[in-house]
Amino acid sequence: MNQRPSTPKDQNPHLQSLICETAEMNAESGVRPFLTDRIMHRIQALNQPEEQLWQTLWLAFRPVALASMLLILGFVSYNTFVSRNYEVEPTPTEIVFGLQPLTLTTAYSANLDEFSLTTP
């Protein structure tokens, strides 16, 4: 399509050549220098806001994230401390989440009152 196109049937080749020539001249005079660089610069600018948004979000939520981490660590430490009192050795998951250790007796027992394995 970059070559001069062939003239369609029933069209005046001279008219076509004048229009093509004019379009070429308009394109040459209408486009300012360094078009490629200017477009690439705009494209890079398009990509930047997303990165900036993530940075802003991270900055805004960093205190919340840090507080949450401390809170979680506090809970895990507390649960670990409490689980030392259990008679039955709890699994790591039970320690972290502060769950009562599951045994065959407790698993099949319908009575929630019997579910205490902690030493008084």
Next chain:
Amino acid sequence: MTHIPSDDTLIDRARRGDQNAFRELLERHQQMVARTVAGMLGASADVDDVVQEVFIRFYKTLDRFRGDAACTTYLTRIAINASLDALRRRKRMRLRFVSRDDETVTLPEPGFHDAETDRFDRTELINLAMNKLKPHHRAVVVLRLVEGYSTAEAAEIMGIPQGTVLSRLSRATARLRDILGPILADED
């Protein structure tokens, strides 16, 4: 021997964030896009802005490009649509800020043109004549006569039936022949 990557390969790479691939596509097709936009808008300061807009739209829709059509066809479609948008904006601005008297464009009377008319004047006259065409007729002229697309391709790009392309082309060239009669007669 250097291997020249195809448009599809470059588009694939650009999709994955390779900006050099997009730069290569840009350099490869910017002349064609500029010619299409300039054909639609004439000698105008808007041409540069619209060409930029075309490539920005192309970049934003890279993921949607499925490769059913050639990259050139896809870019031409964007270029025609962006140019039509620019012409609509121009019309709105004109209606708002320019009085009807200022809009009048004087075309040459028969006999105005003589052998002394240089290339620049001729270009001006073609631009004036093209400006007299309706935007959708101008688009068909650009696609068929400047870019050399077939009737079927032009119909696909514009999303209209082939019969409409043919009738628009016929009306547009008849109008151009009316306006540019003296030039065409002199140079034939």
